[in-house]
Amino acid sequence: xxxxxxxxxxxxxxxxxxxxxxxxxxxxxxxxxxxxxxxxxxxxxxxxxxxxxxxxxxxxxxxxxxxxxxxxxxxxxxxxxxxxxxxxxxxxxxxxxxxxxxxxxxxxxxxxxxxxxxxxxxxxxxxxxxxxxxxxxxxxxxxxxxxxxxxxxxxxxxxxxxxxxxxxxxxxxxxxxxxxxxxxxxxxxxxxxxxxxxxxxxxxxxxxxxxxxxxxxxxxxxxxxxxxxxxxxxxxxxxxxxxxxxxxxxxxxxxxxxxxxxxxxxxxxxxxxxxxxxxxxxxxxxxxxxxxxxxxxxxxxxxxxxx
Amino acid sequence: xxxxxxxxxxxxxxxxxxxxxxxxxxxxxxxxxxxxxxxxxxxxxxxxxxxxxxxxxxxxxxxxxxxxxxxxxxxxxxxxxxxxxxxxxxxxxxxxxxxxxxxxxxxxxxxxxxxxxxxxxxxxxxxxxxxxxxxxxxxxxxxxxxxxxxxxxxxxxxxxxxxxxxxxxxxxxxxxxxxxxxxxxxxxxxxxxxxxxxxxxxxxxxxxxxxxxxxxxxxxxxxxxxxxxxxxxxxxxxxxxxxxxxxxxxxxxxxxxxxxxx
Ligand SMILES: Cc1cc2nc3c(=O)[nH]c(=O)nc-3n(C[C@H](O)[C@H](O)[C@H](O)COP(=O)(O)OP(=O)(O)OC[C@H]3O[C@@H](n4cnc5c(N)ncnc54)[C@H](O)[C@@H]3O)c2cc1C
Ligand SMILES: Cc1cc2nc3c(=O)[nH]c(=O)nc-3n(C[C@H](O)[C@H](O)[C@H](O)COP(=O)(O)O)c2cc1C
Ligand code: FES
Numbered sequence: 001x002x003x004x005x006x007x008x009x010x011x012x013x014x015x016x017x018x019x020x021x022x023x024x025x026x027x028x029x030x031x032x033x034x035x036x037x038x039x040x041x042x043x044x045x046x047x048x049x050x051x052x053x054x055x056x057x058x059x060x061x062x063x064x065x066x067x068x069x070x071x072x073x074x075x076x077x078x079x080x081x082x083x084x085x086x087x088x089x090x091x092x093x094x095x096x097x098x099x100x101x102x103x104x105x106x107x108x109x110x111x112x113x114x115x116x117x118x119x120x121x122x123x124x125x126x127x128x129x130x131x132x133x134x135x136x137x138x139x140x141x142x143x144x145x146x147x148x149x150x151x152x153x154x155x156x157x158x159x160x161x162x163x164x165x166x167x168x169x170x171x172x173x174x175x176x177x178x179x180x181x182x183x184x185x186x187x188x189x190x191x192x193x194x195x196x197x198x199x200x201x202x203x204x205x206x207x208x209x210x211x212x213x214x215x216x217x218x219x220x221x222x223x224x225x226x227x228x229x230x231x232x233x234x235x236x237x238x239x240x241x242x243x244x245x246x247x248x249x250x251x252x253x254x255x256x257x258x259x260x261x262x263x264x265x266x267x268x269x270x271x272x273x274x275x276x277x278x279x280x281x282x283x284x285x286x287x288x289x290x291x292x293x294x295x296x297x298x299x300x301x302x303x304x305x306x307x
Numbered sequence: 308x309x310x311x312x313x314x315x316x317x318x319x320x321x322x323x324x325x326x327x328x329x330x331x332x333x334x335x336x337x338x339x340x341x342x343x344x345x346x347x348x349x350x351x352x353x354x355x356x357x358x359x360x361x362x363x364x365x366x367x368x369x370x371x372x373x374x375x376x377x378x379x380x381x382x383x384x385x386x387x388x389x390x391x392x393x394x395x396x397x398x399x400x401x402x403x404x405x406x407x408x409x410x411x412x413x414x415x416x417x418x419x420x421x422x423x424x425x426x427x428x429x430x431x432x433x434x435x436x437x438x439x440x441x442x443x444x445x446x447x448x449x450x451x452x453x454x455x456x457x458x459x460x461x462x463x464x465x466x467x468x469x470x471x472x473x474x475x476x477x478x479x480x481x482x483x484x485x486x487x488x489x490x491x492x493x494x495x496x497x498x499x500x501x502x503x504x505x506x507x508x509x510x511x512x513x514x515x516x517x518x519x520x521x522x523x524x525x526x527x528x529x530x531x532x533x534x535x536x537x538x539x540x541x542x543x544x545x546x547x548x549x550x551x552x553x554x555x556x557x558x559x560x561x562x563x564x565x566x567x568x569x
Contacts, residue, residue, distance in 0.1 A: 023534070030533040033309045034400075046535075055549050061526040061536040066354040068528060075535045075549060218354050269358060269528045270349070272311060272400065 003286040004293040005279075007041070007261050009238045010186025012123040012161040014041040014096060014261060017294060018251070018279045021242050021265030022047050022100035022125060022165075023072065024216075027086050028093070034272035039279065041261060042096035045082075047127050048116075049101075050108050052078035057209035062198045067219030068266050069196050071210035074102055074130075079115050087120045096122035098163070104133040106146075106153045113157040123160050126150060126185075129167035129192045129214075141167035141192075144179035151183035163240065166190040166231070168220075173227045174234035181235040188231060189240035189263065191224045217266040218244045225257050232258025232299055246274060248281020255282075255294070256301040309403055309531060310335055313396040317373065322454040325380040326422075327389060328365075334372025336401045340364050342430035343406025343522055343558045346374070347530035349398035350384040360384040361527050361553075363426035363499070364402065365455075374401075377425040377455060403530050404557050407497055407520055409433065416493045417443040418480050418508055420500025424455060426522055430497055431462045442466065442487060446480035446500070449473045481507050488515045496520070502567070509561030519561040525552035540565040 005016040018041045025031060028043040037043065055075025062069050076082075082099075090097050099116050101124055103109035113124055128141035128150055140146045147164065154162050164180035166173065168191035177188055193214025198207040206212075224243020232239055241259030245251050246267040254262045267274045286294055314331035322328050336346065347359035366375040380386055391397060407430050415434055417427045424445050434441045442464040447453045450473035459465045466483045467475030476483055481504070487493065488511065498508045499522035512519030525537040530553045538549035539556070541563045550556065550563075 024529075026533040030529070030531055033531070034311055054547075055535065055538070057540075058538055058549075059526055060538065061528055061534075063356050063358055066357060068357055070528070070534070070536055072535050075538070217357055266357070266528075269530075269534065272529075272531075 001287055001290065001292070003283050003291065004295070005283060007295055009240060009261055010161045010163070012042075012096065012098070012163075012187070016041040016279050016282070017255070017261035018275050018282070019044055019098070019240060019261060019263040020268065020275060021263040022127065024265035024268050027090060028095070028097070029089065031268070031272055035276050038094045040095045040275055041279075042098055042122065044098045044100055044125055044263060046076055047074050047100040047102050048076050048079045048082055048112065049074055050079055050103065050112055052076065052081065059207060059209055062207045062213075064196070064198060064215065065219060067215050067217040069198055069208060069213040069215050070193070071208045071213035073210060079112055083115065083118065087118070091120045098123045098125050100125040100127050100165070102127045102130045103150070104130070106149050109150050110153040110157040113154040117158040117160055121160060123163060124154065124158060125163040125165050125189060126154050127165050127192065129165070129169070139167060139169070141176065142170050144175050147176055147179045148183035151180050151185050155184040161186040163187045163189050165192055167192045168223060168227055168243075169195050174230050177231040177235050181237050185237060187238045187240060188235060189242065190231060191220070191227050191243045194220055194223065216244070218246060220244045221250060225253055228254055228259050229257040229302070232302070245278070246270065248278045248285060251278050251282060252285060252297070255297050256299070258299040258302065260295065260298050308339070309401060311398070311400045312336060314374070314399045316391055316393050316395045316397065319391060319393060321389075323452050326452070326454050327378050327380070328375065328455070329378065329388075329391075330366075330373055330375040331397060331399070332372055333374050333399060336399060337367055337369050337372045337374050340367045340374065340402035341406040342367070342433050343426050344402040344404050345426075345557065346376070346399045346401030347403060347527070348376070348388065351387040356382070356384045358528055359400065359530065360388070361403070361530055363522070365425045365428055367429045377422065379422050400530060404553055405555070407522075407558050409437070409439070410495065413439055413495045414493045415439065415441040415495045415497055416484065416487055417441060418484055418496060418498040418500070419443065420446040420480055420504045421448070423498070423500030423504070423522070424459070426499050427497065428455065428458055431459060435462045442493070444468065444480045444483050444487070446504070447474070480504065481511060484508065484511055488517060493517060498522070505561070506566045509564065509566070512561055520558050521561045521564065522557045523552050523559060523564070524557065527553050529553070
C-alpha cells in the first residue's frame, strides 16, 4: 500500500511531515555526511537576526536528566550574510528550507520577513521567544498582544507562509495560540525550549555562562505533547509539534495529539540519522494500521475533535 | 568525510585507576583520521547521559583499520563506557574536528598533561614516520597514575614529570618545557591538557617566539558544527569571535585563543 505522506502546512507543501528544529540543524549542510537532505520534509535553519550576533559566553551547554540545557544566545552571522552566502548553497537541494527569525522589535521582524521573501526560502518561522527591547525586555511570546503585533507585522511584509513558533514559558498557551491565529499566522509550531538552570556545587555558581538556558530533549516531551494537545483544541491552523522527539513513536504521539507535522531537534545530536528513521517508522506504522494518508492520524487521540 | 559507524571492540582494559584503553576496529574512521581529531561516542543506550561524549583518537592504525581511545572515568558517560566488552559494537561519529598541522621541517616539542597525552601519540607517530625530530614532555600526578609511557618512549625522547616527584621530574610540565626551549632546538609546540596548563604553555611559547598549537576541550552536543554549543573565544581580524571547538578546532594556534581569567 502506498501511504500518502505529503502534508500541507498553511500553504507550505512538504513531502512528508518530518522537519528539523531550528538551531539544532545548522543550515542542513552540517548533516550531509549522515543523511540525504532531499528525503526530509523540510529543514528549519538556525535562527537569524537582522545584525550578526556573537552569542552568549560559554559554557553554553549542560546535560540534565534526559535533557539538555542550552544558552547559545542566537549566535548567527546576520540575515544579509545568510542571503548572500548560505542560501545560494541550499538551492541545489529539493527539500524545503524554512527560515527561523528573531527580532528585538516588531519592526525588526518586519524587515527580516521582507529581506527573506526571496526564492529558496519556503516559509518563515517566527521565533517569539525573544525579549522585546522596546518594552523593557518582556518576551514577545508571553503576551498575546505582542504576539499578535509581531505576527501581523511579519504577515504584512511577506507572501510566504508564516509559522508562529510559540514559547512554552507561559501560563495559558491556548490564549497565545489564538492570538497568533487571529493575527494571520498560517501555522503554529511548538514548543521552544523551557527555561531552566543548573548549578555547580563545587564552584557554587550557575553552570551556564548565561546563568539560565533552554531545556530540550526527552525530558520535555510530556510537556510539549500536552501543549500541542491544548493548542490543537484552540486553533484551526496546522500545527508543527516538537519537544523531545527521538523516535517514530514519539512523533506519532504528537500527530495523534493534533500535530500535522513534527520537528526533531536535540535528537539529531544523539543520532544524526534520526529524521530518516522517523520518516521510515511513520510510513511503516501507516502501512501496518492500513492508514492511506498520514494526515488521517492527526488529532485522533481526541475522540471529540474532527480535523 | 566524517561518518556514523559501528566500531567493534578489540581490546578494553583498565591501565591504572579509572584510566582505560579501548581499541576499536573502525576502518573507515582510521582511513581518514589525522592526529588531533576526535570521535563522538555513544556511551549508553539510555538517556543517561543524553549526549555522545567526545574522545581524542589515541592511535590511528590505517593498515589494520583500528583506532584507540584513552579515557578517564568522570561521570555517567565514561562510567557506562567501561562496561563495553570485547566484540561489542560502539556507535561512533568521526573523524571529527581539525587536528594538528605539521609544517615541513618542524622540530617539535609535545606537551601533554594527564588525559591530554591522548592525541599526542598519533602525532608522535606521524612525526616519526616523516623523519622529523621531536621530544615529548608528559605530566602526571603520581607514579601510580602514569600510563602509556612506553608507547611514547618507543617513538622518541620522553621527559616525565609528576606533581609529587614519584616518577621523573617533580613539578609541572612547564619547567622542563622552558629548559628545553632554551636549547633553541625546537620551533613548534603541540600541547593538550588542562586549560590552566595550556594557558601557561602558550605564554611560554610567546616568550620564546615559538609557534604553539593547543588542543582545547568544550562541552559538545553535536560535535560536527551544527549546534554552536562548544565555542571558545578567538581573535579574528574583525575582533573577538566565538569559534566552534568541534570544527574550527579542537586544535587552535595558541595566538588565536583568548584565555579566561584565573
Ligand atoms: C575534543 C575533546 C577530546 C577529548 N578527549 C578525551 C580523551 O582522549 N580522553 C578523555 O578521558 N577525555 C577526553 N575528553 C573529555 C571527555 O569528553 C569527558 O571527560 C567526558 O565527556 C565526560 O563525560 P561523563 O559523562 O563521564 O562525565 P560528566 O560527569 O558528565 O562530566 C565530567 C566533565 O566532562 C566534560 N564533559 C561532559 N560531557 C561532555 C560533552 N558532551 N562534551 C564535552 N565535554 C563533556 C565536562 O567538562 C564535565 O565537567 C575530550 C573532550 C573533548 C571536547
Ligand atoms: C542548541 C539549540 C539551539 C536552538 N536554537 C533555536 C533557535 O535559534 N531558534 C528557535 O526558534 N529555537 C531554537 N531552539 C529550540 C528548538 O528548535 C526546539 O524548539 C526545542 O529544542 C525543542 O525540541 P527538541 O526537544 O527536539 O530539541 C534551539 C534548541 C537547541 C537545543
Ligand atoms: S558541538 Fe555542536 S557546534 Fe560544536
